[in-house]
Amino acid sequence: MSKTTIKDVAKVAGVSVTSVSRVLNNRGYISDQLKGKVIQAIEDLNYTPNEIARSLYKNETKAIALIIPTNLNPFFSELTFYIEKELANLGYHLYVCNSLNDSNKEKIYLELLSEKKVDGIIVGSHNMDIKEYDKISGNIVSIERKINDRIPMIISDNYLGGKLATEELINNDCKSILCITGDQDESSPANNRLVAYSQVMKKNRLKEYIYRMPFTDTREEKTKKIRSIFEEDITFDGVFAGDDLTARYVIQVAESLGLKIHKDLSVVGYDGTSLIRNLFPEIVTVVQPLERIAIKSVEILLDMIKGKEVKSEYIFKVELSN
Amino acid sequence: MSKTTIKDVAKVAGVSVTSVSRVLNNRGYISDQLKGKVIQAIEDLNYTPNEIARSLYKNETKAIALIIPTNLNPFFSELTFYIEKELANLGYHLYVCNSLNDSNKEKIYLELLSEKKVDGIIVGSHNMDIKEYDKISGNIVSIERKINDRIPMIISDNYLGGKLATEELINNDCKSILCITGDQDESSPANNRLVAYSQVMKKNRLKEYIYRMPFTDTREEKTKKIRSIFEEDITFDGVFAGDDLTARYVIQVAESLGLKIHKDLSVVGYDGTSLIRNLFPEIVTVVQPLERIAIKSVEILLDMIKGKEVKSEYIFKVELSN
């Protein structure tokens, strides 16, 4: 928090601020002699350039914001991790913004862009009225979410995921398969999992059972709902859960009801984060290539910042665990 | 990303930039008439003040950095969540910095302070040579880590945690209790868990078994080590694990070896994050009041930024789950 500025360095080195700036940025003509003096002064004063001043001049902050519902969820936690890692490698820093599915909070975070505090935003959230995004200029990419035509989308192949999951359950001889999905709307890429489920079920002449469970439900709420589903007369022998946490809750409820997993009930989850797979290696799940998605998001965003043309959609394959 | 500046607003409103600044900051004398014109112009131009310029002038960024080993770990994930939440409430933004236990990375992140890109830093990491911190001026608080006398420390009562855990195992009639701990050095607060374990064991005339497992070990490495411990002749009937993930791995290995948890082997974990407790409600663990720790860290850091006096240590009680 030293107050040493480029002026102090210039004074101590006995040169102009320009010369200091030159060695700082290693740009422009400068004799080795001056350079030496400047470097010496910088060391003596333990000087660090003020990045804020640089940002103001360059109109560039080397900061990116990531807006997600909550980093408590392993999916977003892992996404955050890989994005931060990649950005750090490239000399950027990451603001993490938990919108908590509150469109008002999301809006406030988006202001980081117009306030010039960030060079770009990666959105993994989606609560704000989509139209609001139309007003916002600046560099934005979106993960697993279609926002508008100007905002590139990095997604995984949700249709394939839904297909793999449903087929896996059918291969396990399940006849009565419940699909638990989030409360996303039809335009959401995640909805394609549902489409795939329906198609595969139809093809196999099986009756569809769809249950919508809001993302925002707590563990207690989810568990309660799952319990009441299982306590109704329909006896499912397969569940395709919308995410791994839900899959785990289903397993907990089923076991508490005396069901044997794999034998009485097959469960397939979704996401396949390392944490969940470490904690519950036995879980069958659709694995998203999170690291690749993260790296691609960063790549696309930085391309946009550099003014390069980017495609409007990037799709990644998923696969079944094990 | 509009390029509208305060000058544009002034021009459109037909006033000086000073007046615009006045209404922006709601400070100083300004007639209602001028104020109205300015507000109108701001709306017409969809103007947002450039926070970077403000930061430069005020020498304050309203940004805080959190340096942790990795936000993949539920403990740090939850810490990040609560810190970000609290900061957002107070109008601050959070940079998340995963040091990956690499002292060089930690050093680079610390530069955020001297570059004036942040107003303060919360450190939950600890790899950098402690002496390096002495050179750093600026506002820093530390979580669960003694860095130096100038840096306040927010910790939980590790001694109490170790005591509760060991006593719980003894109450479960365990006679042969293994303590798995991290590779922290003796000055680390976490070391007090070990001290408590030793004292309680001694008091009960039980033989101590301590195993050090580096934080940085992967799940595979940890599992392998745990397996070889259990395959040796000593047959433990109790394990005090250094964190909940390790506890889970112990349980996995034990079950794979045909042991019944609770009956053949009792396990007590540490941390008690909501995620693990949701996923794994039956786990017995020492619960740290993470939200309170997070809020206190923010409070102390902001106090330091405001120039207030703060204590050098803040200790929080822990408790056993269930």
Add this chain to the structure above:
DNA sequence: TTGAAAGCGCTAACAG
């Protein structure tokens, strides 16, 4: 009440 002007720390024309 209002505005002109200096300056936060830095970079980059432009002269020399």
Add this chain to the structure above:
DNA sequence: CTGTTAGCGCTTTCAA
């Protein structure tokens, strides 16, 4: 090769 100087967009004395 080196230095003077004009901003980057904003806030705040200080005069008017």
